Amino acid sequence: MERQGASEPTPAQQRILDAAAVCFGERGFHGTTTRDIAKQAQLSPAVLYVHYPTKEDVLFEISRAGHVAALEILRTAAARGGTPTEQLGELAHDFALWHARSHAVARVVNYELGSLTPQHHEEIATLRRQMEQVTREVLEAGLVTGEFALANPSLTALAVLSLSVDLGRWFRTTGTWQPEDVAKHYRELAIRMVAAR
Amino acid sequence: MERQGASEPTPAQQRILDAAAVCFGERGFHGTTTRDIAKQAQLSPAVLYVHYPTKEDVLFEISRAGHVAALEILRTAAARGGTPTEQLGELAHDFALWHARSHAVARVVNYELGSLTPQHHEEIATLRRQMEQVTREVLEAGLVTGEFALANPSLTALAVLSLSVDLGRWFRTTGTWQPEDVAKHYRELAIRMVAAR
Structure with missing residues (x-):
């Protein structure tokens, strides 16, 4: 990694x-x-x-490692798919699976960014922009092939990521659904959000 | 209200x-x-x-007022629509608009629930279940009319709400999009997530 x-x-x-x-x-x-x-x-x-x-150094290392892992998950998943539809499905599935399985770390990684120093915050922001870029590129590729039809690839990329990020807030492994159930369903939701109709 | x-x-x-x-x-x-x-x-x-x-009394009052407002927004929006598709569109639009406009309060309301006393947490959890129920009922109504086709209305209701909840984390009024832009786009994304194809 x-x-x-x-x-x-x-x-x-x-x-x-x-x-x-x-x-x-x-x-x-x-x-x-x-x-x-x-x-x-x-x-x-x-x-x-x-x-x-410092305590902030600890937070930064947790946040950095979490974002590097999340970015790697997105890149690996997108590379695995053939068509943009398959790429988006893999990406949404694997991103949801990681956030559901690692929901406790995901909460720290996503909700404590405001406590980082400006320099550390900028390093994390760079990783987040790369995460958005991987997702946006898949959406733009699908627009080119005609598989997708949507107005705003940048905002849609954020929305696709939001679905999984918010799992860190509400998902618990003691609940109704297992991480695999959520990942499978979110694959379908993400594709539906952008598919040409 | x-x-x-x-x-x-x-x-x-x-x-x-x-x-x-x-x-x-x-x-x-x-x-x-x-x-x-x-x-x-x-x-x-x-x-x-x-x-x-106590400080917790202050947090509870902020959280209670925020959740009551959010629930009222969902109920009012759903009641305004005619068909389930229109209801879902109104609901997703207005919920996104509130979270984008009130993103600072939305962060406190959504991300500090773990700091409430068990009794207060239960009161808020009841409001959240009502928010999920309003959304789920719209989805179930659309399944009955045939406008919607989806596997898991409960999980999909949570996903529809997640889109907007996560705005509290990333949305800033100083950014590229205004709250109205996001609300309009999220109306479309929510309908796409569930529409029969």
Whole structure:
């Protein structure tokens, strides 16, 4: 998987990131202290500071890794499909599946962006623009082939992504549907949103 | 507008609620203190406590008012349409318009539910179930008339609402599109998602 210039986290770092995702998910970034994260990770605050000098560094690493993973999912799915319709179906399916399965991390990744430093926020915004671009390019390809008919590919790309992003807010694996059920249905909804009629 | 048993806020209370929405939107519920809210409202903490004994009471009132408004928008829009297709179009349009125009409040309303007490959370969950029900009933009506063809009205109702809810996350009035542009496009997307082909 593409790492966009960052190295893979060490096992200790991953333990910190997992602990922080739990804390941020429960109490929000501003409601979490570095001591909370250290306690959740069963490490001393001193060890945490060695790896991540600030709480914001931890949030950025969670957010960066989540966005890199999401972008990779979109690219891989789009590359798998043959026609634009198949590409969009794969993309919508896999994106929904990731958000349903990883809904706790998805909440932190999507809803705490306002807590990043301006520089870190810009790095994440770049990844988000790439996610929108992959989706928009599939829609534009379908317009060229005549499979799709829609007025605004840019806004529609955001809407396709919104369907899955919002799973982080409401989806729980303890509910009526399994991640696979949602992914299958969202594949169909995304195609319906854009298909020529 | 239906108030679900609560009285209209007084001008002082509305000032507190508006101030709190700004603070929660910027720093999250857990990152905001009652002193922050009092300062933003230019009132003494003592005055704030007279109206709302706890910070959670303020969040609950913002959340309750937002959900009552959103439910009323869905009901009014659905009642305005003639056919299920028209009802769904009105509903998707007006719900998107509200979320785009009120995106700052929408963020607090949708993303801070985990900070409510269990009793307050249940009251809000009841309102959300009613919102889903209004939407689902329109979809089911369209299945009866044959205007719609879809596999899972419950999950589709959630997806229709997701499109607009996620506007609270990404939409800014400083961006490319005005709220009316998004509302018009989302009317079309929602109908496409369910229309018989």
